[in-house]
Amino acid sequence: MAADAGLPLNENVVWHPHPVTRQDREALHKHQGAVLWFTGLSGSGKSTLAGALEQALHQRGVSTYLLDGDNVRHGLCRDLGFSDDDRRENIRRVGEVARLMVDAGLIVLTAFISPHRAERQLVRDMLPAGRFIEVFVDTPLAVCEARDPKGLYQKARAGELRNFTGIDAVYEAPQRPDLHLDGEQLVTNLTGRLLDLLDERVIIES
Numbered sequence: 712m713a714a715d716a717g718l719p720l721n722e723n724v725v726w727h728p729h730p731v732t733r734q735d736r737e738a739l740h741k742h743q744g745a746v747l748w749f750t751g752l753s754g755s756g757k758s759t760l761a762g763a764l765e766q767a768l769h770q771r772g773v774s775t776y777l778l779d780g781d782n783v784r785h786g787l788c789r790d791l792g793f794s795d796d797d798r799r800e801n802i803r804r805v806g807e808v809a810r811l812m813v814d815a816g817l818i819v820l821t822a823f824i825s826p827h828r829a830e831r832q833l834v835r836d837m838l839p840a841g842r843f844i845e846v847f848v849d850t851p852l853a854v855c856e857a858r859d860p861k862g863l864y865q866k867a868r869a870g871e872l873r874n875f876t877g878i879d880a881v882y883e884a885p886q887r888p889d890l891h892l893d894g895e896q897l898v899t900n901l902t903g904r905l906l907d908l909l910d911e912r913v914i915i916e917s
């Protein structure tokens with residue numbers, strides 16, 4: 712049975728096994744299910760890269776879904792803000808959704824700052840071994856701040872936005888990511904590195 716995210720389970724709720732398995736669904740898709748978990752500062756390039764990779768995979772006939780922080784906060788996580796507790800709950804929910812999607816046999820791309828190591832580890836522990844691929848989009852704070860496409864760093868520096876990651880809220884960089892990307896390189900090069908990794912891990916076959 713899958714990891715429990717530390718939450719208690721009602722003792723009267725019993726897991727019901729079903730005849731069609733993840734392996735059956737993966738055989739239909741002709742690739743494995745996995746999560747590519749992009750983490751990095753706001754403006755580091757997570758959404759851009761995840762979008763470019765999804766496009767490349769889609770063109771190869773791979774079944775994908777992209778979960779993007781800004782978009783998920785329009786619906787599933789609309790009630791959450793940016794306190795440590797809310798970010799934790801944000802990542803827990805997204806982890807559970809990603810887990811279901813991997814069970815459906817999809818390649819899931821997630822673009823969340825996900826600043827805490829413990830939450831990223833929690834999601835890794837929820838998934839079957841080898842199916843959580845942590846991608847660190849490593850872009851210096853100064854570069855993210857210069858990009859500032861939504862003007863949020865400017866607001867944070869002006870004190871109009873509190874708890875902003877990298878300014879007055881923590882970002883814990885991965886210590887041993889599955890892939891460590893220099894976020895200042897060309898998107899096409901970075902997308903190539905990601906496709907190579909999926910090939911190497913036999914998640915997809917070229």
Ligand SMILES: Nc1ncnc2c1ncn2[C@@H]1O[C@H](COP(=O)(O)OP(=O)(O)OP(=O)(O)O)[C@@H](O)[C@H]1O
Pocket residue numbers: 751752753754755756757758759760780781822823824858860894895896897898
């Ligand atoms: N490799 C790159 N080289 C140059 N510019 C990039 C690169 N990747 C992304 N950008 C640009 O940086 C800006 C931020 O990118 P993006 O929105 O993908 O970041 P993000 O990490 O998803 O941020 P957020 O967490 O705020 O959603 C955009 O203007 C994008 O065009």
Ligand SMILES: Nc1ncnc2c1ncn2[C@@H]1O[C@H](COP(=O)(O)OS(=O)(=O)O)[C@@H](O)[C@H]1O
Pocket residue numbers: 753754780781784793797798799801802822823824825826861863872873874875876880
């Ligand atoms: N205080 C804040 N810190 C970081 N991002 C913020 C903040 N307020 C608004 N945002 C916006 O919300 C997005 C981050 O959302 P998430 O990726 O969902 O964050 S996370 O920390 O909980 O993983 C950023 O892209 C940014 O546009």
